[in-house]
Amino acid sequence: MIPVHGFEDKRVGVLGLGRSGLSAARALKEGGAVPVCWDDNPDARAKAEAEGFEIAELARGQVMDGLSWLVVSPGIPHLYPTPNPVIRAAWGAGVPVDNDIGLFFRALSHAGWEEFDTIPRVVAVTGSNGKSTTSALIHHILTHANRASQLAGNIGRGVLDIDPPEDGGVVVLELSSYQTDLARSLTPDIAVFTNLSPDHLDRHGGPGGYFAAKRRLFAEGGPDRAIIGVDEDEGQFMVNQLVDVPSDDRVIRVSSGQKLTGPGWMVFARKGFLSEWRKGRQVGSIDLRDIRGLPGAHNHQNACAAYAACRCLGLAPRVIEAAFASFEGLPHRSQLIAEANGVTFVNDSKATNVDSAAKALLAFKNIRWVCGGLQKEGGLDGLSEGLANVAKAYVIGREAAGFALQLQGVEAEICTHMDVAVAKAIEEAQPGDVVLLAPAAASFDQYDNFEKRGEAFAAAVRAKLG
Known part of the structure; x- marks a missing residue:
């Protein structure tokens, strides 16, 4: 567990008591806060109460007025199609609204890494399709290379359920638009955007709101490296917004199906071959055609994004290639x-x-x-x-x-x-x-x-x- 500090002896509301909500309540309690919990489901309330958490209807004025913060589970609408009544009450009372992803990044800022030789790093992956496979593949490559790695977020464990990162460790997060849209703190070291296609439009008020939720990870997160799929206009737009000059290698362009050109850093797959180019010359190549865990052009795009992330973490192309060969894919995904x-x-x-x-x-x-x-x-x-x-x-x-x-x-x-x-x-x-x-x-x-x-x-x- 990663304790959440900064709320010692303060009452913090937790709305929604599924996996992320209960995890947030436990992490807040571990850090010295007093969680006050609510879920419309009586069984969920009973489970939290059995763990010793205070249960109260958070929308009530006398309850909300006593809160310092409100943590909301990702499945609860906070704006579209209609804000949850508890969130409206928080707005009226001036109580900041956050989620477990925001708490995670907030907690890392209190981690006390001064004695580490190598500061832990966070890789965050978002996009419409392929983010689960890309996240799992990054984690697999790191594990294969004997790098300490944990997989969490929208896949694997809840972000606050993982162990505090160790010296040189990497946390790989899969983040949905529901998670990036509300988090008050988003500070990954490396951020990955796979692609964009229409999804969850009612929750985000249309395609513009959906893209804006994804874009927050880059525009507000300020990652050291941004890996962007450019097979859609939104990716091209985001690259253009992030680069300062054409050769800016803080941004890595990724594609499946088209050859990318230019002076910057790019990773693309064509006809089953992955290629890495930097400063106008090829520096790496992998044959993806016989890798059974990554069939098809869409998985080749995932491979390119994972490859780029691992290159940012200092892994050699041949190390990544060897790990690709042993990747079995994820359940229910090809x-x-x-x-x-x-x-x-x-x-x-x-x-x-x-x-x-x-x-x-x-x-x-x-x-x-x-x-x-x-x-x-x-x-x-x-x-x-x-x-x-x-x-x-x-x-x-x-x-x-x-x-x-x-x-x-x-x-x-x-x-x-x-x-x-x-x-x-x-x-x-x-x-x-x-x-x-x-x-x-x-x-x-x-x-x-x-x-x-x-x-x-x-x-x-x-x-x-x-």
Whole structure:
């Protein structure tokens, strides 16, 4: 645990008592604060009360007026579509609102590293797609190189649950837009922006607010190094805002699919080969084509971003290349489930939006595509390029018929249920085919989360294959 200091003997509100909320309450208590907790869920309140935390309705005037700070869990809206009543009450009482990410960076400023030979560093990764894989890959490379590393944030452990960083240690954080949007302190040493595609638009008041939430990590965080994916206009804009001169190597441009040029520092992948260029000359190259844990152009972009981060941390290209070879990928993200009778089964349940699903479709050929679910805004037009690789779609979800009608030029069968879709795909698959779950939709119409959906896919495959 990382104790949060600076609130000794002060009452600090904690709104939301899930993983991050309880972790924040414990860290505040460890640092000498008096957490005052609330959650609309009575079971969550009971759990916190069982740990000895004070429970009180924070929106009540006499409670809010006694608070010095309010810490909010990331799932609670603080502005759009409508601010939570407790947050409105905090505004009215002049109580600063923060989250556990802000507390984490605040706590590090009190870490007392004067006697360390090498100050610990924080790498923070954000973006619409690929941030989990990129974060996990950075952590994997560091571990492979025997560098002390911890993975936390939106993946792995809660940020305040990790151990205080040791001499020379690295903390790798995956940060969602919900987390970067509200944190009052954002001071990573290295910040990574993978890409941007429409997502969570209701929570951020539209695409501009969504991008602004991501951009805070760079504009307000002031990292020593910024690694920016430039395959979208937003990335290009951010690079332009951050550089002072064209050769400014505090900013590293990253791309998958285009050769980058110029006098600065860049890492890009084309035709399966990663290249690093600095000051107009190539200084590193890695063949990514046979790395099974990183299939497809979207994962090659993740590899470029992770490579750049590890180069900033002083690792040699060959050390990074060796670590790539042993990376197995993450569950539910282009995860190899099985191979049987010449057919490959891949679980990419995390492909919950059109952009991520399109990238999954472009990573494979001869696809038997399991798709569908709770469709997000914007329709399915963004899938068009990847549909050329689809032999047939097997559509699940309560809105399967409506989803199937949008798949122009692709044979689609309405299956509704996962086990039916998997059984049909296996029955019709030929050697060389890939049965791919890449839903292009949220899971909440049938499953609690994308992990449960991915587990259902894997279970159906294993049950059918025996």
